[in-house]
Amino acid sequence: MNAPPRLKPHSSHWGVFSAGLRDGRLVVEPHPGDPDPNPLLQNFPDALRHRARVAEPMVRRGWLERGPGKDDRRGRDEFIPMAWDKVLDLLAGELARVRDAHGPGAIFGGSYGWSSAGRFHHAQSQVHRFLNTAVGGYVKSVNSYSAGASAVILPHFLGPFEAVSRRNVTWEQVVAHSEIVVAFGGMALKNSMVASGGVSQHVERRSMLAAAARGCAFVNVSPLRDDLPVEAKAEWIAPVPGTDTAMMLGMAHTLLSEGLHDDAFIARHCSGWDEFEAYLTGRADGVAKTAAWAASICGLPAETIAGLARRMAGKRSLIVLAHSLQRAEHGEQPIWMAGVLAAMLGQIGLPGGGYNYALGSIAHYGKRHNAVPSAALPQGKNGVTAFIPVARISDMLLNPGAPFDYDGQRMEYPDIRLVYWAGGNPFHHHQDLNRLRRAFAAVETLVVHEIAWTATARHADIVLPTTMTLEREDIGAAPTDPLMVAMHQVAEPFGQARDDYTIFADLAERLGTRDAFTEGRDARGWLRHLYAATQKGLAEKGLPAPSFDEFWEAGYLTLPQEDDDGGILRAFREDPEGAPLPTRTGKVQLSSPTIAGFGYADCPGHPAWLVPSDAPAAERPLWLVANQPATRLHSQFDFGGHSNGMKRRGREVMRMHPFDAAPRGIADGDIVRLFNARGACLATAAVSEDVRAGVVQLPTGAWYDPEDPEDAQALCVHGNPNVLTRDVGTSSLAQGCTGQLTSVEVERFTGNLPPIRAFDPPG
Numbered sequence: 072m073n074a075p076p077r078l079k080p081h082s083s084h085w086g087v088f089s090a091g092l093r094d095g096r097l098v099v100e101p102h103p104g105d106p107d108p109n110p111l112l113q114n115f116p117d118a119l120r121h122r123a124r125v126a127e128p129m130v131r132r133g134w135l136e137r138g139p140g141k142d143d144r145r146g147r148d149e150f151i152p153m154a155w156d157k158v159l160d161l162l163a164g165e166l167a168r169v170r171d172a173h174g175p176g177a178i179f180g181g182s183y184g185w186s187s188a189g190r191f192h193h194a195q196s197q198v199h200r201f202l203n204t205a206v207g208g209y210v211k212s213v214n215s216y217s218a219g220a221s222a223v224i225l226p227h228f229l230g231p232f233e234a235v236s237r238r239n240v241t242w243e244q245v246v247a248h249s250e251i252v253v254a255f256g257g258m259a260l261k262n263s264m265v266a267s268g269g270v271s272q273h274v275e276r277r278s279m280l281a282a283a284a285r286g287c288a289f290v291n292v293s294p295l296r297d298d299l300p301v302e303a304k305a306e307w308i309a310p311v312p313g314t315d316t317a318m319m320l321g322m323a324h325t326l327l328s329e330g331l332h333d334d335a336f337i338a339r340h341c342s343g344w345d346e347f348e349a350y351l352t353g354r355a356d357g358v359a360k361t362a363a364w365a366a367s368i369c370g371l372p373a374e375t376i377a378g379l380a381r382r383m384a385g386k387r388s389l390i391v392l393a394h395s396l397q398r399a400e401h402g403e404q405p406i407w408m409a410g411v412l413a414a415m416l417g418q419i420g421l422p423g424g425g426y427n428y429a430l431g432s433i434a435h436y437g438k439r440h441n442a443v444p445s446a447a448l449p450q451g452k453n454g455v456t457a458f459i460p461v462a463r464i465s466d467m468l469l470n471p472g473a474p475f476d477y478d479g480q481r482m483e484y485p486d487i488r489l490v491y492w493a494g495g496n497p498f499h500h501h502q503d504l505n506r507l508r509r510a511f512a513a514v515e516t517l518v519v520h521e522i523a524w525t526a527t528a529r530h531a532d533i534v535l536p537t538t539m540t541l542e543r544e545d546i547g548a549a550p551t552d553p554l555m556v557a558m559h560q561v562a563e564p565f566g567q568a569r570d571d572y573t574i575f576a577d578l579a580e581r582l583g584t585r586d587a588f589t590e591g592r593d594a595r596g597w598l599r600h601l602y603a604a605t606q607k608g609l610a611e612k613g614l615p616a617p618s619f620d621e622f623w624e625a626g627y628l629t630l631p632q633e634d635d636d637g638g639i640l641r642a643f644r645e646d647p648e649g650a651p652l653p654t655r656t657g658k659v660q661l662s663s664p665t666i667a668g669f670g671y672a673d674c675p676g677h678p679a680w681l682v683p684s685d686a687p688a689a690e691r692p693l694w695l696v697a698n699q700p701a702t703r704l705h706s707q708f709d710f711g712g713h714s715n716g717m718k719r720r721g722r723e724v725m726r727m728h729p730f731d732a733a734p735r736g737i738a739d740g741d742i743v744r745l746f747n748a749r750g751a752c753l754a755t756a757a758v759s760e761d762v763r764a765g766v767v768q769l770p771t772g773a774w775y776d777p778e779d780p781e782d783a784q785a786l787c788v789h790g791n792p793n794v795l796t797r798d799v800g801t802s803s804l805a806q807g808c809t810g811q812l813t814s815v816e817v818e819r820f821t822g823n824l825p826p827i828r829a830f831d832p833p834g
């Protein structure tokens with residue numbers, strides 16, 4: 072009998088693995104060094120040859136017949152297959168037309184999205200490099216859907232985003248030092264099992280287990296009980312969503328009024344205390360932000376709030392804030408307020424103490440940094456300076472020339488004619504999808520490279536089929552993961568799919584810029600070139616520096632890592648004068664004259680409780696938490712076995728508390744309809760006491776599936792919560808995404824059950 076073929080090394084954002092075809096079926100095995108492999112790996116086998124894959128280049132009939140232009144038939148028109156040579160001629164001609172008639176500033180190439188883990192075939196880097204070299208640039212987007220508000224507010228009061236999130240408290244420090252970890256939004260294992268570029272060891276579960284065994288207390292402040300794993304043995308406190316800032320103010324007031332705050336740290340390491348203290352005590356506005364004041368806002372007993380503050384004082388306490396808290400209206404406030412609370416506790420910069428933004432939200436954080444560089448594709452120079460905060464896409468497309476505020480600047484939306492997307496899915500990530508459909512109807516041309524028929528691909532004029540990660544070679548690497556992976560090709564490309572790189576090289580050829588884009592390298596040549604930076608870094612340190620061929624043959628390379636030094640926050644704590652923070656005052660800014668000077672009503676000069684305008688009301692009485700899905704990364708491989716298998720009756724599962732289910736006549740397993748003024752979707756109800764009463768939870772990622780695509784307010788029959796969420800910025804400061812929270816009503820669905828068609832190719 073023949074031995075089964077050897078599995079080949081590969082990597083994904085959700086874990087390192089080996090894979091191969093056995094008897095025509097894809098087999099996937101997690102990396103043996105991973106103590107806690109991610110079940111998301113099991114989305115691959117069914118996905119590889121799924122009917123949802125795009126098999127050949129397609130052009131929308133209306134665009135072909137009438138040429139580029141505004142068209143509300145996007146998303147419900149027919150597609151016509153076209154041969155590669157012809158479609159590339161057509162697209163190169165269209166890019167040249169837009170560039171010559173309107174300049175590269177009429178092209179939106181932000182192309183937000185996670186695509187796949189390999190660092191060379193990273194689609195967003197590829198499209199940026201292509202647009203820079205071939206047409207002179209593009210309008211870009213800044214910041215992320217992940218951290219839109221924190222990326223802007225953190226540098227104002229504490230330090231660069233990377234320093235506060237990624238190079239701060241490590242899991243090793245939590246295991247060894249923390250006495251109490253208060254996690255606002257929790258640290259859900261489902262989230263920390265994912266990291267852009269890959270993760271070889273999922274350490275979060277065992278770290279929390281070890282810390283708890285030593286006696287560290289974990290507190291999960293969240294509407295969902297399972298936002299901390301059972302291993303943390305956590306206490307669960309469930310405030311009303313969106314009220315964490317009020318809760319933290321109540322805690323701060325308790326510390327101050329009981330003399331539990333760290334005066335010395337505030338005096339030596341902080342600025343702006345007086346303005347903040349005047350607000351906290353009510354000297355400024357007549358309202359003292361006591362625990363009792365917070366209690367009525369947060370729906371918690373005052374004693375819970377005050378008691379938590381007392382328990383944190385005088386101990387090695389760590390405050391952690393999930394990304395989710397700032398993905399909401401006024402999302403800047405909990406970020407800033409958590410920093411102020413940590414400063415009052417005097418723990419910032421101590422091992423296992425202080426404030427670590429987003430520890431446990433993602434596998435990048437809480438890890439040591441690699442001591443040598445890893446692969447990254449250079450993107451060239453963008454000749455266009457115009458940009459938007461990433462989540463303002465619909466605003467931009469619907470309102471060219473309109474003014475908007477951003478971080479103290481008054482800006483104007485550019486006039487976009489052509490939108491180019493590769494490696495992202497706006498019909499997954501953006502809010503108010505019915506509005507996004509109108510925005511996409513307003514452009515002249517929409518180009519999408521995709522591996523599968525996402526709703527974004529369905530709305531495009533030109534759809535180019537790309538290989539998925541298993542169908543090509545790449546290098547998997549992340550700056551805080553020691554394992555670099557030689558990602559071998561596991562399967563042949565699906566249908567006529569081509570690599571994004573090959574597509575862009577052939578388009579560049581037609582635009583006369585092939586060499587600028589490829590620099591004369593093929594894909595393997597680029598992998599060798601990108602690997603050389605790591606090899607050089609190793610040699611400079613006097614460490615063994617394997618050749619590319621040796622690395623490729625071995626499949627893996629373990630990189631040296633830096634010391635766990637606490638980053639700039641530790642250095643600042645130890646020597647505030649010698650190692651000042653890169654804020655305006657060099658200290659932790661408890662209030663900010665800069666932000667006060669912007670004069671924004673929705674983001675004042677110190678952290679403040681601002682009432683959310685989208686809170687539940689009579690016709691939409693429930694908070695909707697639209698969080699990250701446990702069964703997939705975003706919308707990726709929603710058609711895979713694990714993701715689809717965890718749905719019920721083919722739809723995404725919405726959890727609700729029995730108190731809310733009973734009066735609505737909803738039983739576990741019923742199909743329900745969630746609705747508000749913006750839209751409606753179906754889901755399958757799970758009745759559970761793990762959700763706070765008054766809250767329903769429907770994760771993102773089920774593919775948008777309109778029952779009647781002709782209907783501008785179509786019902787999504789599959790359970791995509793972004794038909795319900797609101798498309799408004801966090802505030803005039805950051806203009807971040809606010810998709811995490813909105814308010815809805817839910818009813819039992821009694822109509823005929825519409826079929827799921829999201830994974831059927833258009834046709």
Ligand SMILES: Nc1nc2c(c(=O)[nH]1)N[C@H]1C(S)=C(S)[C@@H](COP(=O)(O)OP(=O)(O)OC[C@H]3O[C@@H](n4cnc5c(=O)[nH]c(N)nc54)[C@H](O)[C@@H]3O)O[C@H]1N2
Nearest residue numbers: 184185186187216217494495496500520697705706707810
């Ligand atoms: N309501 C609500 N909305 C949210 C959030 C929320 O909390 N609530 N969270 C937000 C967050 S944090 C994020 S990061 C975004 C994520 O939003 P996205 O990053 O846009 O979501 P993905 O599903 O990862 O999209 C990646 C797409 O790339 C495609 N792809 C994969 N590999 C390749 C490739 O090699 N080439 C090409 N061309 N395509 C490829 C995949 O098929 C997929 O369609 O969503 C945001 N949206």
Ligand SMILES: Nc1nc2c(c(=O)[nH]1)N[C@H]1C(S)=C(S)[C@@H](COP(=O)(O)OP(=O)(O)OC[C@H]3O[C@@H](n4cnc5c(=O)[nH]c(N)nc54)[C@H](O)[C@@H]3O)O[C@H]1N2
Nearest residue numbers: 217256261262265292312313393394395432698699704705
């Ligand atoms: N499995 C899986 N893992 C992922 C991702 C994925 O799609 N799938 N996406 C990755 C990405 S790109 C990112 S940016 C991170 C995102 O990390 P996060 O944004 O932190 O993740 P979420 O699951 O959206 O939110 C975490 C929890 O916050 C809680 N929460 C929501 N609103 C509030 C509130 O107002 N107050 C409090 N106290 N809690 C609240 C919710 O119960 C939710 O479960 O996750 C990463 N990890």
Ligand SMILES: [Mo]
Nearest residue numbers: 215216217218
């Ligand atoms: Mo994200």
